[in-house]
Amino acid sequence: MKTIKCIIVDDEPLAVSLLENYIREMPSLELIFSAENPVDALEYIRNNTADLIFLDIQMPELSGINFMKIVGDKMKYILTTAYSEYALEGYDHNIVDYLLKPISFERFSKSVEKAQVRFPLNTPEQKHFFVKSSGQQHRIYFEDILYVESIRDYVNVKTAKEEFIVLDTLKSMEQQLPENSFIRIHKSFIVNLNHIKTIGAKKIIVHPEHEIPIGESYKMNFLNRIK
Incomplete structure (x- = not known):
């Protein structure tokens, strides 16, 4: 199984903390970076590789939609927001899933299942x-x-x-x-x-x-x- 390397980008500290705890509970996920400022996340991405980003849509410095336009399709996204009206716009960017806050662990787990399907988890070398x-x-x-x-x-x-x-x-x-x-x-x-x-x-x-x-x-x- 390939471990999915994850990044969290959310301007709310409590939301970041919650997702960090959820990710630690999932053996298939590895948290490699989290940021409350999307600009910091962009800087990290320029010098590092990741597979999946848990991305808040509405942030003051840079919206999640614009963040995806900058980063492009080299990574996959699970969008998080407290505003359901952003869901359809998010799906236009070919994301894995959309999580509406407050996020339960059950809903988070289902979202991770969707992400796993999008990655080649099983390899002949993996024992x-x-x-x-x-x-x-x-x-x-x-x-x-x-x-x-x-x-x-x-x-x-x-x-x-x-x-x-x-x-x-x-x-x-x-x-x-x-x-x-x-x-x-x-x-x-x-x-x-x-x-x-x-x-x-x-x-x-x-x-x-x-x-x-x-x-x-x-x-x-x-x-x-x-x-």
């Missing part, structure tokens, strides 16, 4: 990723994962020796895992094909003895994959 669990970042190798289970607003990343409860969605996790090794077989489960021990009509056994149900809507795709 691990990092997840945040119990306040710490943990390196997990893809080959060690047995399955991933959705548990309400969290996912459980299960390996043979450990499990990690992560604040994330199963859809987001699916996008971060290598497609050649993992498949979703149920609305609540993604499994590692390399750890499947036996396959039944309605369930599989993942090594050593973990029973995982097969959802009817996922069954045909799963059976085609294992052939």
Whole structure:
């Protein structure tokens, strides 16, 4: 998984602080710079590279719309504002998403999912990723994962020796895992094909003895994959 390098540009200190905290909760994001003055952000961008900018639309020094006109399409944007009337104008600039303040973490997470689709996250060379669990970042190798289970607003990343409860969605996790090794077989489960021990009509056994149900809507795709 490629980590998405993020910048925050917002003239409100509380808004910057909120987004900084949200970004720290997302293993797929890395905050590399934040600024309350868009001119400072422009200076940073001239000398550094980033992938995604969380950008306030209405700022006194320079509006978010004009900011995008200066920076151009070399970066992607998620716009933030307290004024819904700016939404349509923002979408004219081919942005990823639009967040209306106050921004909840749930809405922020959905916006990040949209961003992840726009970046080539899975590469053949990538053998691990990092997840945040119990306040710490943990390196997990893809080959060690047995399955991933959705548990309400969290996912459980299960390996043979450990499990990690992560604040994330199963859809987001699916996008971060290598497609050649993992498949979703149920609305609540993604499994590692390399750890499947036996396959039944309605369930599989993942090594050593973990029973995982097969959802009817996922069954045909799963059976085609294992052939």
